[in-house]
Amino acid sequence: MQQQRKVLLVFLPSESGVDGARSIYAEHEPNPFFSWFNSSLRSIIKQSQFAIPPLSLMILSSIEVEGIEQSICDMRFEPFPFSRNWDLVGISVQTGMARKAFELAERLRSSGFRVALGGPHVTLFPDDCRPYADVLVQGEAEDLWKEVLEDLKAGSLRQHYRSVSFPDLSLHRPVSKKSLVANRYFTTNIIQTGRGCPHNCDFCNVHVMNGHTLRKRAVEDVADEVARFRKDDRRIFFFVDDSINADPEYAHELFSRLIPLGIRWFGQATTTLGQQHELLETFARSGCCALLVGIESIEPKSRIAHRKNQNRVSELAGAVKNIRSAGISLYGSFIYGLDGDTLDTPAAILDFIGETKLDVPGINILRPIPGTRVFDRLREEGRLLFDPLDITAYRYTFGQEMLYRPKNIPLDEFIGSYSELTGKIFSVKNSIARGFAAPGAKAAVLLFNLFYTHLYGLSRKDLQQQLGSIPPEKSILP
């Protein structure tokens, strides 16, 4: 009888600062209440990261090859199981977590395990990752991973698997939750209907990694998956597509079919939804409670500078109001500090939030991620504040920190105005008012606002601290 091969797929927890303000990781907090509160918050952030199971690993673990048994180790909840014999360990590498992934890979390899590295960082920077891997998987991995598993079985693993084209998502590829420990998560109902984005926002790496063509799964497959997932988990569904309304005909067909299932769902959309009236109604009828929309900027100059051109500024407020009127709450994500922004921008953001009654405003600072056009441009202009080769510096963090110099605003004035803006938006009174006014998912909106009230307060401290450590004109040259 042929020996069963064992493969473990690993998801790494965030490091301090990645999902929260650095201050909540401070060693010493003099106030005992805040010390306890921060410690609870750390635990919630570390464990839940808003409770999304790692979809990419769910997808890979659903690929079946006879003679191969795959498991998931979510290191937010459990240590790496060194005591078992794994024939191959696959680690998903995010750019901000690369160093940690490499450390684990080195430790595993010195203990005799073979390590495969994949994920966004490998796709964008394979040379960075090569020294730490026995096997590199570069690109979207559905087809490649099957090849890896078959080669593992045949004893002919290669060092490098690279996709020459994007996987055809319209093929039947059912996702299974069998490798998840369901009760660890807020929900296990994570669904992706497609990948790719036709837009070109220069701060985003979605179109860099997944291409400009929207590739969709078959409506039939997604609808079956939702029905199947719902049978063993009645909790909320998350549609993780970057823009669930990018193909309105597809979305209309899919969500019309989901209406009889009576699910409740969250997702991400563009504000264009506010003008897609029929689709908006279908979303509401199919159980959509809240959406994240990337507003990014209400400054026309910034939208042009960063190629954010899906919606005209004059249409944004109306679109937000229409979506809220349909009973869907909105998390609106802004970026302050873009190249067309000035010290007048915060007042415009406040007016916009006041006018539209946006339910959860996310006020972000631009994060130039390696591999994006904005990163290259800021490096060429000498505006980055950290070494461009330092892979740990340019990560996604909720805890706001400055990674670059804004174009039109001196750093100290920018931090002052950003802090004032978040202080006004996230006063306790305003946060509670937004929670009660939310058209859908009221409890979640209230909790988010209160959570942010605390977290933005800590971020303001972080920024002040960081400001003290940056010399006035310091920048790292390309």
Ligand code: SF4
């Ligand atoms: S920010 Fe959104 S719309 Fe812009 S490129 Fe990225 S995924 Fe597409």
